[in-house]
Amino acid sequence: MPSRPPAEPTRSGRPRSAAADAAILEATRASLVDLGWSKLTMGDVATRAGVAKTTLYRRWAGKNELVVDAVAVLFDELELPNLGSLAADVQAVVLQFAALLERPETKTSLMAVVAESTRDEALRGRIRDSIVARQKRLVLRGRERAQDRGELPAEPDPAMAARTADLVFDVIAGAVVHRALVSAEPVDTDWARRFTLLLLSGLGAAAQPALTTGQKPGGSV
Structure with a gap:
C-alpha cells in the first residue's frame, strides 16, 4: 500500500481576513491623522477598526510594525x-x-x-x-x-x-x-x-x- 505524503502543517486559529486587515490599516492611518504618533495606541486602532485588540496582536507585534504596514x-x-x-x-x-x-x-x-x-x-x-x-x-x-x-x-x-x-x-x-x-x-x-x-x-x-x-x-x- 503506497505511503501517504506528509500532511501540510496547519495553523491554529482562524484564517486571516483580508477585509479585517484592510480595516485595521485604514484605522491606523486615520488614528495617525487624528492623534499623531505619540498618542496612537493599538487599542484606539482596534476600536476604530471594529475588532478586538487581540486581533491586532495576532497580526502585528506592536505599533511600529502596524504603522509601517499601513504606510x-x-x-x-x-x-x-x-x-x-x-x-x-x-x-x-x-x-x-x-x-x-x-x-x-x-x-x-x-x-x-x-x-x-x-x-x-x-x-x-x-x-x-x-x-x-x-x-x-x-x-x-x-x-x-x-x-x-x-x-x-x-x-x-x-x-x-x-x-x-x-x-x-x-x-x-x-x-x-x-x-x-x-x-x-x-x-x-x-x-x-x-x-x-x-x-x-x-x-x-x-x-x-x-x-x-x-x-x-x-x-x-
Missing part, C-alpha cells in the same frame, strides 16, 4: 505606466507619487514613521524592507522596458545594475518627497517634466529649454 500598502498603489518612452513613464510615476503624498493619510503617516525611525534602528530596517525595497520594483521595471525599446543599454553586471537602480530610486523619491513635504511646493506637470529631463539628460540638457533661439550658454548670441 506600505499606500505606496503599493503606485504603478509604472507603459507610455512608450522612458521619459513619459518617469514623468507619469512622479506625478502619481506626488498625488499620493498630497493625501492627508499618506503625508501624516509617512512623516510620522520617518521621524520615529530616527530613534529606532529596527523601525528603519522595517521601512527599508516593507516600503523602499518594494517600491524599487518601479525602477527595475522602467529600466527593463527602456532596454527593450533600445533607450538604454543592457547592463551585464547585476551588481552594478542594482546599485544604479538604488541611486535612481533615491534621486526620484528624495526629490519628490522634499518638494512636496519639506518645501511644500507643487509637483505639477511642468516640474515633473523638468525634473525628468534633468534626471535622464543631465544638467546641461536640462538648461537648454530656457535658452532662446540662437543664444549660447552663458548669455552670448
Whole structure:
C-alpha cells in the first residue's frame, strides 16, 4: 500500500481576513491623522477598526510594525505606466507619487514613521524592507522596458545594475518627497517634466529649454 505524503502543517486559529486587515490599516492611518504618533495606541486602532485588540496582536507585534504596514500598502498603489518612452513613464510615476503624498493619510503617516525611525534602528530596517525595497520594483521595471525599446543599454553586471537602480530610486523619491513635504511646493506637470529631463539628460540638457533661439550658454548670441 503506497505511503501517504506528509500532511501540510496547519495553523491554529482562524484564517486571516483580508477585509479585517484592510480595516485595521485604514484605522491606523486615520488614528495617525487624528492623534499623531505619540498618542496612537493599538487599542484606539482596534476600536476604530471594529475588532478586538487581540486581533491586532495576532497580526502585528506592536505599533511600529502596524504603522509601517499601513504606510506600505499606500505606496503599493503606485504603478509604472507603459507610455512608450522612458521619459513619459518617469514623468507619469512622479506625478502619481506626488498625488499620493498630497493625501492627508499618506503625508501624516509617512512623516510620522520617518521621524520615529530616527530613534529606532529596527523601525528603519522595517521601512527599508516593507516600503523602499518594494517600491524599487518601479525602477527595475522602467529600466527593463527602456532596454527593450533600445533607450538604454543592457547592463551585464547585476551588481552594478542594482546599485544604479538604488541611486535612481533615491534621486526620484528624495526629490519628490522634499518638494512636496519639506518645501511644500507643487509637483505639477511642468516640474515633473523638468525634473525628468534633468534626471535622464543631465544638467546641461536640462538648461537648454530656457535658452532662446540662437543664444549660447552663458548669455552670448
